[in-house]
Amino acid sequence: MRTAVLGAGSWGTAFAKILADAGNDVVLWARRPEIAAAIRDTGRNPEYLEDTPLGERVTATASATEAIKGAELVVLAVPSQTLRVNLGDWAADLTDDSTLVSLMKGIELGTTQRMSQVIVEAARVAPERVAVVSGPNLAGEIALEQPAATVVACSDIDRATRVQRAITTPYFRPYTNDDVVGCELGGAVKNVIALAFGIAHAMGLGDNTKAMLITRGLAETARLGVALGADPLTFSGLAGLGDLVGTCMSPLSRNRTFGEHLGRGKTLEQAQAATRYTAEGVKSCLAIRDLARAHGVEMPITEQVERVCHEGVDPRIAVAALMSRSTKAE
Known part of the structure; x- marks a missing residue:
């Protein structure tokens, strides 16, 4: 062919x-x-x-x-x-x-x-x-x-x-x-969660924090996907959990690496200068946030990543904001 x-x-x-x-x-x-x-x-x-x-x-x-x-x-x-x-x-x-x-x-x-x-x-x-x-x-x-x-x-x-x-x-x-919708959303949102993972890693936070980011990141990805008509089972497969784990865990991941620069206190511009490749999550977090808001879907990790990337919020403040949200059933 x-x-x-x-x-x-x-x-x-x-x-x-x-x-x-x-x-x-x-x-x-x-x-x-x-x-x-x-x-x-x-x-x-x-x-x-x-x-x-x-x-x-x-x-x-x-x-x-x-x-x-x-x-x-x-x-x-x-x-x-x-x-x-x-x-x-x-x-x-x-x-x-x-x-x-x-x-x-x-x-x-x-x-x-x-x-x-x-x-x-x-x-x-x-x-x-x-x-x-x-x-x-x-x-x-x-x-x-x-x-x-x-x-x-x-x-x-x-x-x-x-x-x-x-x-x-x-x-x-x-x-x-x-399930085109589910596969695409899994691929797009995992980049944003990987930014959060990289930030946490650079801040010296441990495996409990990282496991929380992966699982709660998957939950907010699935919430958005279901609101847009995706099959929930897609997010337990390769295009969902598989891609999320690979992108968060690997030092080869552009988005995780970019997040690490932010977690060390670099600005968006400094992080961009330090990385050679495109980190899709940096721009996509804005569009994903807007998409979630338009459909009434809560995506707290995505919102905090957007604040760190585009509003200059200190990552420590973003972590505190995530942890201070009201408690609820899983």
Whole structure:
């Protein structure tokens, strides 16, 4: 199958390797021409996962039109807040029945739309053409071919199954699901909870605190998901608990690492300067907070993360605010 991966960051690069190892021909789009040239010349991405050979089936280009042309599977791996603008430029190049696969885990600022909703609107495609990949998928581990699993969610289960076949390798095991809403919300909110986890870790707080953040973070994710029509069982699976645990616990996690900088007393700007990669939860916490408020859903951890990130609240004050909430039944 001819496939395109639009975005040559860590996860886009690792996903190109997965597709190639599963037997597909892959064109990887890189925004910077020199990165695309290096991938073509060396078979490696010098900017991300530079020690990982991508295989002979992967080539690269700085032309999105060239990447998309004739692709049956178009994988979107750009920062979530840039998706709409990029798709406005790319939509005309899509083939009539290509499947669009979202690797992004965020909620759009302003619209509070999930990434699949942005794709449907910006690319002017039917919802059943959009699949979502979500799960505990740390790119660095997958690049080393360490065993991992994921979820492919699509309202058209036959299409989800086709994507599943296209990305199955000896080290990468995909499962199908038709709960797009639940899988996307699990992937977006876990980034915010991982920021809180990183803050707590840097403050020297222990495992009781961390376990509390994971379990109560999962509870507020599920509350929002149910309010939006998700299946509650989704949040006990790979796209819910699995992704949350992986992102919170791993030092490879961008959001946890960003949270650690905040927990050491750095400002948002200082934390951004200290990290090389996009931490999706930093911007998404604003949109998730707005989405929760619009549906009357309490998300206290998300609200405190937003206060620390965007209102300059001291993390110690945020922790005290969480612990001083009125007691209630679980």
